[in-house]
Amino acid sequence: MIRAENLTKRYGDTTVVQDLSFTVHPGVVTGFLGPNGAGKSTTLRMILGLDAPTRGHATVDGRPYARHGAPLTRVGALLEARSVHPGRSAHHHLTALAHTHGIPPARVEKVLALTGLTHVARKRVKGFSLGMGQRLGIAAALLGDPATVVLDEPVNGLDPEGVLWIRTLLKSLAAEGRTVLVSSHLMSEMALTADHLVVIGKGRLLADTTVDELVRTSGGTSVKVVTPDADRLRTLLPGAGITVEAPDTLLVTGADAPEIGRTAAAHGLPLHELTPQAPSLEQAFMALTHDSVEYQGASA
Amino acid sequence: MTTPTLTRTATPADTPTVTPRLTHARVLRSEWHKLWTVRSTWITVLSAVALVLGVGILMGATYTSDGGDSDVDTVILTLYGSQLGAIALAVLGILVTAGEYATGMIRATLTAVPSRLPVLGAKAAVYAGVVLALTFLTNLTTFLTAQLFLSDSDQAASLTDDGVLGALAGNAAGITLLGVIALGLGAGLRSVPGAIGAFVGGVMILPEVLGMLPYEVMETVVRYFPTQAAGALGSATPMPGAASPGTALLALLLWAATALAVPALLLKRRDV
Numbered sequence: 084m085i086r087a088e089n090l091t092k093r094y095g096d097t098t099v100v101q102d103l104s105f106t107v108h109p110g111v112v113t114g115f116l117g118p119n120g121a122g123k124s125t126t127l128r129m130i131l132g133l134d135a136p137t138r139g140h141a142t143v144d145g146r147p148y149a150r151h152g153a154p155l156t157r158v159g160a161l162l163e164a165r166s167v168h169p170g171r172s173a174h175h176h177l178t179a180l181a182h183t184h185g186i187p188p189a190r191v192e193k194v195l196a197l198t199g200l201t202h203v204a205r206k207r208v209k210g211f212s213l214g215m216g217q218r219l220g221i222a223a224a225l226l227g228d229p230a231t232v233v234l235d236e237p238v239n240g241l242d243p244e245g246v247l248w249i250r251t252l253l254k255s256l257a258a259e260g261r262t263v264l265v266s267s268h269l270m271s272e273m274a275l276t277a278d279h280l281v282v283i284g285k286g287r288l289l290a291d292t293t294v295d296e297l298v299r300t301s302g303g304t305s306v307k308v309v310t311p312d313a314d315r316l317r318t319l320l321p322g323a324g325i326t327v328e329a330p331d332t333l334l335v336t337g338a339d340a341p342e343i344g345r346t347a348a349a350h351g352l353p354l355h356e357l358t359p360q361a362p363s364l365e366q367a368f369m370a371l372t373h374d375s376v377e378y379q380g381a382s383a
Numbered sequence: 384m385t386t387p388t389l390t391r392t393a394t395p396a397d398t399p400t401v402t403p404r405l406t407h408a409r410v411l412r413s414e415w416h417k418l419w420t421v422r423s424t425w426i427t428v429l430s431a432v433a434l435v436l437g438v439g440i441l442m443g444a445t446y447t448s449d450g451g452d453s454d455v456d457t458v459i460l461t462l463y464g465s466q467l468g469a470i471a472l473a474v475l476g477i478l479v480t481a482g483e484y485a486t487g488m489i490r491a492t493l494t495a496v497p498s499r500l501p502v503l504g505a506k507a508a509v510y511a512g513v514v515l516a517l518t519f520l521t522n523l524t525t526f527l528t529a530q531l532f533l534s535d536s537d538q539a540a541s542l543t544d545d546g547v548l549g550a551l552a553g554n555a556a557g558i559t560l561l562g563v564i565a566l567g568l569g570a571g572l573r574s575v576p577g578a579i580g581a582f583v584g585g586v587m588i589l590p591e592v593l594g595m596l597p598y599e600v601m602e603t604v605v606r607y608f609p610t611q612a613a614g615a616l617g618s619a620t621p622m623p624g625a626a627s628p629g630t631a632l633l634a635l636l637l638w639a640a641t642a643l644a645v646p647a648l649l650l651k652r653r654d655v
Binding site for chain 1: 402403404405406409410413416417420421422423441483486487488489490491492493494495496497498499642652653655
């Protein structure tokens, strides 16, 4: 379990992370979402003790990461930036890390096999593609068979097959009871993998919620109505929010499809289309992060 | 693509015989493994050996008695290549620390060892151990090989002669401690070119410049600077105007300790 409490990181006058508190629970995949530059990587580095928070603190299983006797068995991390000597082979890279904890060589072979790197394990990392580099980072993260896995933008540079592999991996890690925190700036990717979402923008917490809840709260659903009598229908729905998309097309919020249908029928208006529209996660995400941008602009 | 499975419950096949746990000895082993699994180590180490041995043989083979070098200390004459070898080994020291920042490896290292200080300690210990053993063996070999050519000259000497073995070992200790200073500079500056510049400028050239200043006190002070102190350690006969071997070793040890203490403090405080 990861707990961040009032995490704040400032570099001079720039505040990268502001008073961020959230908890990541085991057994589910938690998506850590925010636009580029939102402070995701900085937050993850603070959890791992690589960056010291200006204020606040982060704990893993009840204590700071650095205070654990076998840190690699607590948290396995894939960081955004490449963290490998390009002249060393994948096998030697993992072996060197394994030595720090006395992790047996068999485990090195196992994570190499798991990430599909066995056949290139003896080659120098220099020649690795972006995707292979990501796989090596994930192999390193899994090395200590950790109870918590933190992956920063793991699908970056992966081909579709690799993306699918990551999704399956994340879900199986969570199913095994591990805590899984995975960052992304791609809502669509998180929609397919994550159960829970921690959304940040400009270093502030925007939402700590489930995927379904986020959809529901971000503007709710709207109904697309196509009718030749659009103007009349508008006057018949005084309480609803109505956007005119085209002369015959309305986007209605605040009234659901049955209500609109009944109103139209009662007044004999023909409807060509009556479609409830769930906002995509993308829209929900954009709405959230857009607000944070405006808020920052206004307060500056 | 196979579906990844990662059972939390260990199967008999991969039940670890030891519980994974971070210890100083294991960090040391990790640093040892890292040192020998990159080419730059082999390149710098082999160049250092080749330079010392090559120059030593050259000095021996081309030496003529009464040719103007008769008053040069035998060990210093034999180990003329040391200065070049020391540079190669200083570069290795810098690569061991600053190299990790250049590649990003430091993030993996400090995630595995978040207490941080054991990493610097292990790097310095592994480096010092390897360089001390290596330079001492190279010095022995170089001396004995050069003596094959010098046996009939006025520079003929043997290992059992007064001060010879001590100077061969002292030279190795001097090079090792200079290298530890370079390693410390690399850890503090976190940049390979920056640390090489600082080492060449601050450790190798600066004392020479200071020594040329027309103040007598400078001459005395400069004796205890790393390169002069290392030089004093590598002479079989007492050097005029140099610190005694004991004082020189103490001075070098203090320099090396400082060169490690400063980056150690910074390592604890700085973000990676």
